Amino acid sequence: EAGVAQSPRYKIIEKRQSVAFWCNPISGHATLYWYQQILGQGPKLLIQFQNNGVVDDSQLPKDRFSAERLKGVDSTLKIQPAKLEDSAVYLCASKAEGASTEAFFGQGTRLTVV
Amino acid sequence: AQRVTQPEKLLSVFKGAPVELKCNYSYSGSPELFWYVQYSRQRLQLLLRHISRESIKGFTADLNKGETSFHLKKPFAQEEDSAMYYCALPFGGFKTIFGAGTRLFVKA
Incomplete structure (x- = not known):
């Protein structure tokens, strides 16, 4: 089966x-x-x-980060405005139903804020 | 609160030596723990889960509820085992928290 796809792979802003x-x-x-x-x-x-609803966003810095999953499929994560400490790899993962199922990860997007 | 602790950031062993990567957890319910691995330039992927009691690439992990541990073990390390290893605790039906990770370096 196809894996989790993420883009871009790298971003410098x-x-x-x-x-x-x-x-x-x-x-x-x-x-x-x-x-x-x-x-x-x-x-x-x-x-x-979970589908298109947010289950947990307690650790999302909501003053600058936002995310959506319209139609319960693709998702976008936005940062506005970015800070130096946001430099990181952002990983997307998906999981089927059930607590014992594994999460499948994408390759990640490496963000560098300069 | 749920917590996963991996006390070693780096573990360096010689090829052929036994290896044990430590993981301790804090969870009030009945835990189901996973080990994920990330090889160089590859995505994070599941290595094994305790519920299936399987051995993958020679690695095993036993859940010790008394010590709240889920250490990953392999009797004879190989160079291709060099990677980052993360212990993970799924809970609440949907959530998963990860430890900080241990980098295993197997020397020739």
Whole structure:
């Protein structure tokens, strides 16, 4: 089966600029996650969707980050305006129903804010 | 609160030596733990899950509820095992939290 697709793979922007990331999950996966992985750290959950509804966005810096999953399939994550500390790899993952099912990850988008 | 702790950032062993990557968790319910691996320039992927009690690439992990641990073990490390390893705890039906990760470096 096709995996989780993310684009772009790399992005370099100046601070205070805006950026958007796109994710196409595995077909049929209702759960979609966005994780932020700062260099040297494990993935940190930013937001989780179940179909097109938000399940958990408690760690999303809502003053600058936003995400949507219209139609319950593709998702976009936006940062506006970006800060230097937003430099990280942004991972998208999707999961089928059930607590024991594994999450499948995309390749990630490496963001560098200069 | 749910927590996953991997105390070692880096573990370096010689080829053929045994390896153990430590993972401790904090969870009030009945845990189902996973190990994910990320090889160089590849995406994060599932290595094994405790519920299936399987051995993948020679790795095993036993859930010890008394010690709240889920250590990953392999009797004879190989160079291709060099990677980042993450212990993960799914909970609440949908959520998954990850440990900070341990980088395993297997020396020739």
